[in-house]
Amino acid sequence: MLRNGGVESPSPRPRIHQTHPHDTPVFQSTVSQRNLRRFNYTILIFRLTSFCFSLSAAVFMFTINTTAASDSPRWYNFGAFRFIVAANAIVAFYSLFEIVASAWEIYRGFTLFPECSQVWFDFGHDQVFAYLLLSAGSAGTELVRQLREVATCTDNNAFCIQSDIALALGYACFLSLLISSLLSGFRVVCFIIKGSRFLL
Amino acid sequence: MLRNGGVESPSPRPRIHQTHPHDTPVFQSTVSQRNLRRFNYTILIFRLTSFCFSLSAAVFMFTINTTAASDSPRWYNFGAFRFIVAANAIVAFYSLFEIVASAWEIYRGFTLFPECSQVWFDFGHDQVFAYLLLSAGSAGTELVRQLREVATCTDNNAFCIQSDIALALGYACFLSLLISSLLSGFRVVCFIIKGSRFLL
Structure with missing residues (x-):
C-alpha cells in the first residue's frame, strides 16, 4: 500500500492509493493520473511565475540606489519600500519551496508532506501571502503617489521609475x-x- | 417540489429539497435543518458586524472636517482617504444586501437567488471585497504615516486621530x-x- 509523504513506496507512479485511513485502497484510473499530472504542471507554471516576479520585485527594489548620488533618497528610508522587499522575499522563498514540492510530486507521484497537510498547507499559505503582497503593493503605491507630490521624483526620476517597476512586478x-x-x-x-x- | 429563489413554495421550512435538476428529491433531516439555521445565524451575525464597521468607517472619514478651521486639510484632498470612503461604502451596501438575503433565508427557508448562484455570488463577492478593503486600508495606513512625518498631525491632531479610527474600523x-x-x-x-x- 502506498503512502504519501512516506518512503515506503519505491514505485514512481502509483496506480493504487488510500482514500481514508480506514478505507480499503481503491483503483486509480490512468485518465485520472493523467489529469492530475496536467493539473500539477499548471500549478508548477504558476509557482515558477510567482517565483520570478517576486524575486525580480525584491531585487529591483534592493538595487534601486546602487548608481545614485550620495544625497539621493534610499529605499530603506521608506517603511513601505522595506515592506515590499520583505513581502516579496518571503513569497520568493515560499514559491521556491512550492516549486520543489510540485516537481517532487510530478516526478515521484506522491506529495512531499502527508496528503492532507500538503493540500491545506498550500491553500492556507497561498491565501495569506496573496493578502500580504496586496497589502505591501497598496502601501507602496500610496508612498510613490506621495513622493511624486513632494517633488522627489522630479529631482531623481530614476528612483521613482525603478520603484514603479518593482511595484508592478509585485502586483x-x-x-x-x-x-x-x-x-x-x-x-x-x-x-x-x-x-x-x-x-x- | 420546492425550488430556491422561486415562488412556488408556500411552506416556510421545507423538509424536502432538490439536490440536482435531474435527481429525485431527497429527505432532509430535522438535525440538518437545525444545523443550517445555526450556521445561517452565524453568517448573519458576521454580516451585521461587517455592515456596522464599514458604515462607521465611511461615516467617520466623511465627517472628519465638519468642525475644523477652513485652512485645515480636507479628507477629499487625499486619494487614499477617498479610496477608503468608497471601499467602505461599497462594502456597507453589499453587507446590507447580504443581511436581507440571510434574513430571508432564515425566515423563508430558501435562498433569495437560485441556490447555485447564491452560494457562488456570496463567496466571490466576499473574496473580492476583502481584497478591496485590505488594499484601501494599507494605502490609508501609509498615507497617515506620511502625514505624521510632514507635521500635518502636529498642526491638526484631531484630523489624524479621526483617520486612525476610520482605518481601524476598516480593518x-x-x-x-x-x-x-x-x-x-x-x-x-x-x-x-x-x-x-x-x-x-
Whole structure:
C-alpha cells in the first residue's frame, strides 16, 4: 500500500492509493493520473511565475540606489519600500519551496508532506501571502503617489521609475499567487470530497 | 417540489429539497435543518458586524472636517482617504444586501437567488471585497504615516486621530468579511459535494 509523504513506496507512479485511513485502497484510473499530472504542471507554471516576479520585485527594489548620488533618497528610508522587499522575499522563498514540492510530486507521484497537510498547507499559505503582497503593493503605491507630490521624483526620476517597476512586478506576483490559490483551493475541495488529491 | 429563489413554495421550512435538476428529491433531516439555521445565524451575525464597521468607517472619514478651521486639510484632498470612503461604502451596501438575503433565508427557508448562484455570488463577492478593503486600508495606513512625518498631525491632531479610527474600523470590517468569506467558502464546498447548501 502506498503512502504519501512516506518512503515506503519505491514505485514512481502509483496506480493504487488510500482514500481514508480506514478505507480499503481503491483503483486509480490512468485518465485520472493523467489529469492530475496536467493539473500539477499548471500549478508548477504558476509557482515558477510567482517565483520570478517576486524575486525580480525584491531585487529591483534592493538595487534601486546602487548608481545614485550620495544625497539621493534610499529605499530603506521608506517603511513601505522595506515592506515590499520583505513581502516579496518571503513569497520568493515560499514559491521556491512550492516549486520543489510540485516537481517532487510530478516526478515521484506522491506529495512531499502527508496528503492532507500538503493540500491545506498550500491553500492556507497561498491565501495569506496573496493578502500580504496586496497589502505591501497598496502601501507602496500610496508612498510613490506621495513622493511624486513632494517633488522627489522630479529631482531623481530614476528612483521613482525603478520603484514603479518593482511595484508592478509585485502586483504581477500577486495575480499569479491568486491563481495558484484558486487551483490549490480546488485541490482542497477534491481532497474533502474524495479523501485524495486526485481530481473529480 | 420546492425550488430556491422561486415562488412556488408556500411552506416556510421545507423538509424536502432538490439536490440536482435531474435527481429525485431527497429527505432532509430535522438535525440538518437545525444545523443550517445555526450556521445561517452565524453568517448573519458576521454580516451585521461587517455592515456596522464599514458604515462607521465611511461615516467617520466623511465627517472628519465638519468642525475644523477652513485652512485645515480636507479628507477629499487625499486619494487614499477617498479610496477608503468608497471601499467602505461599497462594502456597507453589499453587507446590507447580504443581511436581507440571510434574513430571508432564515425566515423563508430558501435562498433569495437560485441556490447555485447564491452560494457562488456570496463567496466571490466576499473574496473580492476583502481584497478591496485590505488594499484601501494599507494605502490609508501609509498615507497617515506620511502625514505624521510632514507635521500635518502636529498642526491638526484631531484630523489624524479621526483617520486612525476610520482605518481601524476598516480593518475590523476586513476581518469580519474574511470570516464571512471562510463561512461562505464552506457553503460552496457543501454545495459542490451534496448539490445543496445543507451542511455535511
